[in-house]
Amino acid sequence: MKPTTLDEAMALTKKFTERPSNEELLKLYGLYKQATEGDNTGERPGGFDFKAAAKYNSWLSLKGKSQEEATQEYIDFVGNLSEKYI
Template sequence: MASEAFVNAQKKVNTLDSKPSNEALLKLYALYKQATEGNVNTERPGGFDFKGNAKWDAWKKMEGISQEDAEAKYIAFVDELVDNQ
C-alpha cells in the first residue's frame, strides 16, 4: 500500500506551474511504475510505438530497485521539481 507521502507527491506533481521535460516525465513514470508494480512485467511495445518504448525502457532501467526505494525516490524527485519551478 502506498504511503501518504507517496499519494501526496502524486497530487503535487499535478500542481506544477509548467510541464516537466520529457526526461523528467519519463523518470516520474518509471519511478511510479517501479513503486506501484515492481519490475517490468510486460513485453516491450512494438517498434513503431516510440512513446510506449521510451516509457518501457525508462521503467526497465529501474529494475532491481525495491518498491519502497522507488517510492522514496519518486517523492524526492517530485519535491525537487516543485522546488525548482
C-alpha cells in the same frame, strides 16, 4: 513543500505550473511504476510506438530496485521538481 508520501507527491505533480521536460516525465513514470508495481515484466512495445518504448525502457531501467526505494526516490524527485515548477 516537500511531500512525504506517494499520494502527496502525486497530488503535488498536479500543481505544477509548467510541464517538466521529457526526461523528467520519463523518470517520474519509471519511478512511479516501479514503486507501485515492482519490476517491469510486460512485453516490449512494438516498432514505431516511440513514446511507449521510452516509457517501457524508463521503467525497465529500474529493474531490481525495491518498491520502497523507488517510492522514496519518486517522493524526493517530485519534491525537487516542485521547487522548479510551482
